[in-house]
Amino acid sequence: MTPPSKARVVIIGGGVIGCSVAYHLVKQGWTDVVLLERKQLTSGTTWHAAGLIAQLRATENMTRLAKYSQELYGKLEAETEVATGFRRCGSITVALTEERKEEIYRQASMARAFGVEVEEISPSEVKSRYEYLNTDGVVAGVYLPLDGQGDPANIALALAKGARMGGAKVMERVKVTGLQKAGQRVTGVEWQSADGTGVIECDHVVNCGGMWGHELGRMAGVNVPLHACEHFYIVTDNVSGLPHMPVLRVPDECAYYKEDAGKILLGAFEPNAKPWAMNGIPEDFEFDQLPEDFDHFEPILEAAVNRLPILAEVGIHTFFNGPESFTPDDAYHLGLAPEMDNVWVAAGFNSIGIQSAGGAGMALAEWMNTGEKPFDLGDVDISRMQPFQGNRTYLYERSKETLGLLYADHFPYRQKATARGIRRSPLHEHLKASGAVFGEFAGWERANWFADEGQEREYRYTWKRQNWFENSKREHMTIRENVGIYDMSSFGKIRIEGPDAEPFLNYVAGGDYSVPVGKIVYTQLLNKQGGIEADVTVTRLSETVYLVVTPAATRLADETWLRRHVGDYRVVITDVTSGEAVLAVMGPNSRKLLEAVSPNDFTNATNPFGTAQDIEIGMGLARAHRVTYVGELGWELYVSSDMAAHVFETLQEAGQELGAKLCGLHMMDSCRIEKGFRHFGHDITCEDHILEAGLGFAVKRDKPDFIGREAVLRKREEGLQRRLVQFRLKDPEPLLYHAEPILRNGEVVGFLSSGNYGHTLGSAMGLGYVPCPGESPDQLLSSSFEIEVAGVRCEAEASLKPFYDPKSERVKV
Template sequence: MSDIPAKARVVIVGGGVIGCSVAYHLAKKGWTDVVLLERKQLTSGTTWHAAGLIAQLRATKNMTKLAKYSQELYGTLEEETGVATGFKRNGSITVALTEERKEEIYRQAAMARAFGVEVEEISNERVLEMYPHINLDGIKGAVYLPLDGQGDPGNIALALAKGAKQNGALVKERTKVTGFVKEGRKVTGVEWESDDGSASGTIECDMVVNCGGMWGREVGKMAGVNVPLQACEHFYIVTENIEGMSQLPVLRVPDEYAYYKEDAGKILLGAFEPEAKPWAVDGIPSDFEFDQLPEDFDHFEPILEMAVERMPILAEAGIHTFFNGPESFTPDDAYHLGLAPEMDNVWVAAGFNSIGIQSAGGAGLALSEWMTTGERPFDLGDVDIARMQPFQNNGKYLEERSRETLGLLYKDHFPFKQKETARGVRRSPLHHHLLENGAVMGEFAGWERANWIADAGQEAEYKYSWKRQNFFGNVAQEHKAIRENVGMYDMSSFGKIRVEGPDATAYMNYVGGGQYDVPVGKIVYTQFLNRTGGIEADVTVTRLSETAYLVVTPAATRQADQTWMMRNKGDFNVVITDVTPGEAVLAVMGPNSRKLLEMVSPNDFSNAVNPFGTAQEIELGMGLARVHRVTYVGELGWEVYVSSDMAGHAFETLWEAGQDLDLKLCGMHMMDTCRIEKGFRHFGHDITCEDHVIDAGLGFAVKTDKPDFIGRDAVLQRKETGPQNRMLQFKLTDSEPLLYHNEPILRDGEVVSYLTSGAYGHHLGGAIGLGYVPCAGEKAADVLASTYEIDVMGTRVKAEASLKPMYDPTSERVKA
């Protein structure tokens, strides 16, 4: 008779390190009836053969916070559970073989200081002192993180499983999940059968967590949720014992795609080769358990050849093990965490892109807090499963993209770096018009978007660098056109969500912070807030009729924003529909934008008829359109919405008429450089779910005289106490350095924060950044009275600071 219960609060599917961590953290939080089901044996998928590198520094503050927590947890698990985790802090060294890589790792070091991670730029002599086996030839820079470490992956997972069981969880091996019972948007039961077929049943449950690892996509499909990931072959070799080998830091040589780990007198050499090998694209064998994949020495040989040069001792040491095992990778190299958009009680923690061991502790903690409170504990947008687009679960797409994503872990992480594989899936109706006029495309949420426009005779492709890239001058000219004349760019990729029904106004006034009981044609810039006053979405809302609104969102967050709206719909009688593909959008911006529109339309674009923040239906050429007078670049301008069937005609009409005005075709990079000069916030960077709307300087968009809306109490409370942080705009006084994001902010000589976004202000003549400065109890004048510097690659650069936009602070140009 089976000991599996008929009912549980939560069923966790998958017994790798991630599933064990989720079970551990839920049980530690006092959850009872936690059941973990593992198809074979714990750790038998990917965890058992992981390299066990445990680094602290990740690409963002919160991902770093989670990695640091993982380290702290693994340091105490052995004492708690009695299972040896093999965890030790032996440090890590990353070396650069090019000047570009040196800038990257030095910028990462500066970022580490802002995130509270101990870090040191070190000389080649120090590298050799700590890693005496290395050949220093070609090394141009190095960074040392003394608190990085390594551990035994399998035992870390088993320790987490034991800790979960000690706190009341049931961990059941050799029990395969075969299906789910669904009612509407919820899973109500998990179907299972034992490995030997002797037992089967269904567990009634309140929640499910998909921790299926490389099976996560398959488990997701059974549950009706989208979990895009693909297993790839991952290679490493382990040497024979090397006499006299003592404990060493982990060594990373990303320019040679290699990492080195000393373990028990041997060296493990692992690789993230530039072109990966997807595995099991037609499905993982049903009997897979602790399996190794066939050796492919030809594939690994180029890495090994470089490694023998870098580490001559490898030429003398024999190879004890040549290992090839599968690991799962996602389309953007970030893992999947959170509540699946398609279902209301199916959670996901999968697709960890070879950083599962260092991420497991933090991911388990964050997910358990989210599941317990119903709110994210902090911004998890980098890994939120809601960022994935439905098409990204396509098998052919995943196979193509995964060839690239594994190698991206060690390739140069240049600013504006574009994916090269699995491109061209989502295209604007204006795609070919843009290409014909020199557009250089980037990819965003699957959309092909014109990022910059090449000049005649110029090579229409990116040449990456940490310095001024080859499009710097192009963007400067586009920027100039927007500021001084007129420019046009394609915004069709932005999300468009239609809200319609008898309760549309009441619903919008509940879900959003603005006032939406406005005349038809009025546009409201607004935020959707959570209970703590954090920003869940940053949108514009246009009233189309008495019963219909159009919510315009960033391209990447359309699904997340629509999911938020659906989950807060309650009993309101409205229909919420994604209408993004139905209309193309051309932004016509600049001092001469009104003149251009008057050339192609008989309608009136004056302030009397079409003031800022209003929309109107117009004739355009021989077709029809709707124009919204709003701007994200800080100039007079309109967004022209036109049905997809008439989009080509609209482009041709505007483009031909614009030749008399020297109309400039522009791209997304220009939009970013213009918006940052105007101090406009960028969702996901400057404003997130953990940034209070008052601290973000957006209180003007929240109308607290409404009786009830999500976040109202938190906004009123913060208005009483005053902001705890203030969003400042910074301009470097030296016009040469460039800013991207995460550069430390120094106030009166001390690091107090970091930039949330950065770009070059071509009109203002220097790099511009936005970032929060802690200011509890301070007046605005006190904050501005300080001196500020920005740490750029370890060099402090003086910066001017402002609370008001440095460009057109009174918005006279926008309202002209």
């Protein structure tokens, strides 16, 4: 069969995700769907996947997608008459350390918040459910009865058949050789097969290329950061009388076990992985295995023989080594590529492709059909990837670590160890010399805390108070009581200029930008549902120029959103992030420090809160923005990169008399949680309505036309269905991070979107949404609230106003 000359969409790649996208597009009513597979369906990674299908993921929406996959696979066989092998066998995860026990118990609490059935079980209960397990050293387990497993290849083939039944053309042995482009769109897909060559004109292209996804992305001018790694497992000979058993995970030994047609499959996620195909995947790769490396696998097997003694009694039927692709952050890539207007990506599934493919295909198909995300997909949205992350050397180095991180301890604040030092502030060496301990964020090396003299400059991870807890507390109190200095150069900085800059911003964002030069507007970019696409500040630099300041990780996504809404507005949008460093000077004595180094006037009369002014500082120049994310009097100083070191040295020297202290970004997060400031991506996302997030003050409803206006007005008429509430634990000991269940009058009603420790207030704090349709604030707050931490319910106070400085008097003194 020859490919057609035209199609609405061409899907490239016939693994489980490509088949899922095709299946779900025809369910959306798309008819001209073409899927091209270079060899045979499933011949890349899908055919040798383990087929574990778990429900619980790290966030609510990722869990929603995994649960959808399960439900789909459960009914797919009846629809297509292709056996998927899906069955709910349950899963058990065991802990061999107290730290891992806390992790899996926290995960169990999170599961309850997400509506996943879960049970904490003792070692003896683990043994009763998995008789072959040696429970020596097992301290606890968690059982999810509705987890399952399936036949990966047949699931993909069932999806492909379902797509064909809906009219899609699924074509094997047709290789994509090139893409024809016009501006920001792909207009044609060039192909080659045994029957010849040709071009398919198309409206959309979907990159489902798996480990070929990076190469396909480059063909389209799109960045798809992923790299293949070797992935090992063994399958035993038949075990006489082997019953159906749950999937067993022993993450402390980097191992998982699955009953497989009367055999036991043992798979590994070893801490030091082996990247593969640095110079490209062989042209003839099809259902291929990689060379055995028993020495590499031996430490896993040795621990496994102790954990499942039966492995010493049965032979090894298969030693398998096959490639799978991994992304820099272990989250897959989904969505519309930032560089193009009709190139979509669904690739890089990090060994969870089978459990993710159903939901990911559904979400992408809905997004393609409506033009808007069906719900928050920020965890996996391809626009989160930074351009440099497509660098091959970077991917090679990072992939050595990311495979093993799937089963490593998921400690809070855990930092990546590989591929570091790529993006550095102009102040990096100054901070390093002063004791900074760096974390990595969107490739930036950022000072997270400062070590004392003689203290080790590294993280010691635990679920309790980590080794930097007291350091960060002192930095926190410096901000609250005196003055602190910290580096925010990683801020994304987007310059918008042109004769239509003002009307453009008034259309694309919720605030009012018809303001004097020097005015700073805190604002959100909204979607049509009133959800929050970005949380930014906008500063008017001149009549025709504005500066949009964004979080480091969302700079590309925010810039892309702005560009896609330019329309006929006469504006130029430029990323100027690297042009300016940013030094924050915050605290009650911040004005004194600035007055010591600058002749400019920092009083309320000249420089009130929410305004910027050009200043002299030392022998240099800067722009002082009077804003705060820590809830204190303070300024962000924007300094050209060439003068940043001088300004830093000037501030540091002058600050000695005041007792100023260098601070890290852990401090910033603990200060903002006390003040109830929202964190984008956690507390506010594209599916969180701006009014329910408590940010209605930032929206100017009387503007005649802006994206989301109708949704804002409608919500005001209908009333809020839920509210973002701040919580403070009454017990000072427990720690909060995120996703801990919120209980109202004894019933789980939600979960924390973010959490941290409030050092000024003396206990852990968090933010989270609570359903309250038709209720007044007093009705809501009259309830009894608890937060569940690792299975333990902790009493909590609740407030709709910030616990710290509720009237914001401190920032305006």
